[in-house]
Amino acid sequence: MFVIITTTDPITGEHLHHLAHKPYVIEGTGRLAIKIYFESEETRSSYLKLYRDKKTGPPLNTITR
Numbered sequence: 826m827f828v829i830i831t832t833t834d835p836i837t838g839e840h841l842h843h844l845a846h847k848p849y850v851i852e853g854t855g856r857l858a859i860k861i862y863f864e865s866e867e868t869r870s871s872y873l874k875l876y877r878d879k880k881t882g883p884p885l886n887t888i889t890r
Contacts, residue, residue: 827858829858836863841864
């Protein structure tokens with residue numbers, strides 16, 4: 826499986842290093858899946874809340890850690 830990986834927290838705009846201990850979300854599946862890393866659990870929660878508040882919501886197959 827090929828996954829696109831983003832290492833910039835979409836909430837803070839910070840470029841992240843040492844990803845092994847960072848929280849993340851995987852959006853989508855297969856070749857178009859995107860693994861989004863976050864600076865903290867707080868920014869990951871903010872990201873998820875933004876999508877849960879919209880009618881479209883995140884994809885049903887969102888994986889978090």
